[in-house]
Amino acid sequence: MPLTELLPAVSQLTHQDKLRLIHFLLLAVAKEEGCELQPTETQAQENALLNQLASTEATVWSPYDAYGAAQALAALLVDVKRCT
Numbered sequence: 001m002p003l004t005e006l007l008p009a010v011s012q013l014t015h016q017d018k019l020r021l022i023h024f025l026l027l028a029v030a031k032e033e034g035c036e037l038q039p040t041e042t043q044a045q046e047n048a049l050l051n052q053l054a055s056t057e058a059t060v061w062s063p064y065d066a067y068g069a070a071q072a073l074a075a076l077l078v079d080v081k082r083c084t
Contacts, residue, residue, distance in 0.1 A: 013021065030037045063069060 010018070010021065027037055
């Protein structure tokens with residue numbers, strides 16, 4: 001496939017897929033040059049951690065609309081003001 005046909009397809013890739021393509025091309029060119037780029041143990045551990053983080057769900061808490069927390073803080077401030 002000529003590069004002129006490939007570039008429009010590449011431009012439609014997601015950001016993450018473009019990064020994967022860059023990684024794939026880097027490894028392919030290195031292999032053609034006689035260099036085998038193998039991930040180090042540290043890189044393998046980092047990749048495992050990143051994969052684990054990517055597969056987990058995160059709960060984000062915001063004080064917005066946390067009226068109970070606001071009342072508790074206000075009561076605490078009133079108590080502190082009385083004691084001083």
